[in-house]
Amino acid sequence: xxxxxxxxxxxxxxxxxxxxxxxxxxxxxxxxxxxxxxxxxxxxxxxxxxxxxxxxxxxxxxxxxxxxxxxxxxxxxxxxxxxxxxxxxxxxxxxxxxxxxxxxxxxxxxxxxxxxxxxxxxxxxxxxxxxxxxxxxxxxxxxxxxxxxxxxxxxxxxxxxxxxxxxxxxxxxxxxxxxxxxxxxxxxxxxxxxxxxxxxxxxxxxxxxxxxxxxxxx
Amino acid sequence: xxxxxxxxxxxxxxxxxxxxxxxxxxxxxxxxxxxxxxxxxxxxxxxxxxxxxxxxxxxxxxxxxxxxxxxxxxxxxxxxxxxxxxxxxxxxxxxxxxxxxxxxxxxxxxxxxxxxxxxxxxxxxxxxxxxxxxxxxxxxxxxxxxxxxxxxxxxxxxxxxxxxxxxxxxxxxxxxxxxxxxxxxxxxxxxxxxxxxxxxxxxxxxxxxxxxxxxxxxxxxxxxxxxxxxxxxxxxxxxxxxxxxx
Numbered sequence: 001x002x003x004x005x006x007x008x009x010x011x012x013x014x015x016x017x018x019x020x021x022x023x024x025x026x027x028x029x030x031x032x033x034x035x036x037x038x039x040x041x042x043x044x045x046x047x048x049x050x051x052x053x054x055x056x057x058x059x060x061x062x063x064x065x066x067x068x069x070x071x072x073x074x075x076x077x078x079x080x081x082x083x084x085x086x087x088x089x090x091x092x093x094x095x096x097x098x099x100x101x102x103x104x105x106x107x108x109x110x111x112x113x114x115x116x117x118x119x120x121x122x123x124x125x126x127x128x129x130x131x132x133x134x135x136x137x138x139x140x141x142x143x144x145x146x147x148x149x150x151x152x153x154x155x156x157x158x159x160x161x162x163x164x165x166x167x168x169x170x171x172x173x174x175x176x177x178x179x180x181x182x183x184x185x186x187x188x189x190x191x192x193x194x195x196x197x198x199x200x201x202x203x204x205x206x207x208x209x210x211x212x213x214x215x216x217x218x
Numbered sequence: 219x220x221x222x223x224x225x226x227x228x229x230x231x232x233x234x235x236x237x238x239x240x241x242x243x244x245x246x247x248x249x250x251x252x253x254x255x256x257x258x259x260x261x262x263x264x265x266x267x268x269x270x271x272x273x274x275x276x277x278x279x280x281x282x283x284x285x286x287x288x289x290x291x292x293x294x295x296x297x298x299x300x301x302x303x304x305x306x307x308x309x310x311x312x313x314x315x316x317x318x319x320x321x322x323x324x325x326x327x328x329x330x331x332x333x334x335x336x337x338x339x340x341x342x343x344x345x346x347x348x349x350x351x352x353x354x355x356x357x358x359x360x361x362x363x364x365x366x367x368x369x370x371x372x373x374x375x376x377x378x379x380x381x382x383x384x385x386x387x388x389x390x391x392x393x394x395x396x397x398x399x400x401x402x403x404x405x406x407x408x409x410x411x412x413x414x415x416x417x418x419x420x421x422x423x424x425x426x427x428x429x430x431x432x433x434x435x436x437x438x439x440x441x442x443x444x445x446x447x448x449x450x451x452x453x454x455x456x457x458x459x460x461x462x463x464x
Binding site: 065073076080091115126131134135140204 | 290318319321326327335339342343345364365367368369373375376384387390392
């Protein structure tokens with residue numbers, strides 16, 4: 001692995017991943033999910049700063065039921081911007097890695113079923129759009145030695161306040177043995193191991209990471 | 219609360235293909251229809267005539283769902299003129315196919331605006347009227363591409379994947395209000411759009427289908443008809459794909 005580009009709003013998972021890879025002497029660059037990221041991808045000079053791994057952080061959009069036409073429009077606009085931003089950056093990421101000899105692209109999505117247990121800032125519209133885009137694009141770009149996958153995380157327990165965590169655990173106590181606390185560091189380590197494998201035998205996949213509560217139900 | 223003796227059904231993309239088949243299929247039940255089309259008024263009126271011939275009341279509406287204002291206002295127009303909306307069947311969609319690395323941002327944007335945010339605006343604007351119905355229904359048209367992915371159709375697949383997420387999200391929020399939200403994901407269906415493809419493009423779909431044939435629009439309409447009275451089925455996307463790559 002020569003270099004990693006992290007795209008998305010800062011969060012604990014990306015921060016842990018950055019620390020882990022920096023310790024391995026991998027160059028890590030970070031951009032938000034905005035025009036700045038798209039510009040960076042489009043004009044990246046791989047000769048100066050080699051890149052062969054790109055990660056898209058998760059997106060979250062408030063999902064209360066809109067009541068007025070204005071609220072409906074705002075929500076639709078937010079989703080439109082999120083999905084378009086992802087697609088345009090995914091395209092630019094593919095072009096970048098294709099012209100620099102290949103690599104890995106990972107899009108992090110959130111499996112949202114746990115929102116039935118407690119309020120989670122999930123975004124099923126964005127997550128499912130990402131998954132379908134990744135599956136489709138992976139088939140097109142695999143021949144250029146670029147592997148594109150999703151890491152589908154059920155939920156990050158470190159972000160769950162302790163009192164909510166206990167309530168949730170008690171509500172599904174029949175599964176208590178499954179609902180043991182997993183640190184974000186364990187997700188980060190798992191992804192880090194995948195990034196470190198140059199001959200990754202995975203493309204166009206949605207890789208579930210979690211505790212078996214639910215799994216990618218449609 | 220509106221009774222469902224003569225439910226009003228709003229269908230978008232109703233001038234041809236799957237939308238037209240749905241309208242004609244459901245017309246046997248004697249419903250009241252609002253058929254929406256984007257550009258082909260004559261085709262929409264032809265479909266309307268066939269639906270009316272089965273005893274249903276029909277009005278046609280022109281709207282371009284990629285236009286935010288038109289997507290938001292369509293349900294308001296329909297409810298005002300027909301007295302409410304009981305069922306939304308969001309079928310309108312478009313594709314801009316091609317290798318993803320070669321697509322322009324304008325092509326990608328147009329697909330997302332029509333298929334995803336246009337549908338979200340339409341569905342959101344319908345909700346207040348569906349809440350007034352005895353049994354409101356939202357039926358969204360996704361695609362096999364939204365589940366399985368389709369090379370050469372990255373934006374289209376993304377938009378249809380988003381529809382699956384929208385189905386789960388709206389189903390959760392509207393279920394307690396008595397509104398059922400479900401989606402259909404058609405596989406390779408015989409429409410004007412797919413019939414323009416050459417055999418090389420069609421054959422893989424046939425090879426991957428357990429039924430080894432293209433689906434018919436009427437077969438998608440059958441699933442939509444079921445979803446009008448789905449019982450305990452909610453927040454679900456039903457695949458109608460002949461058993462594609464199981």
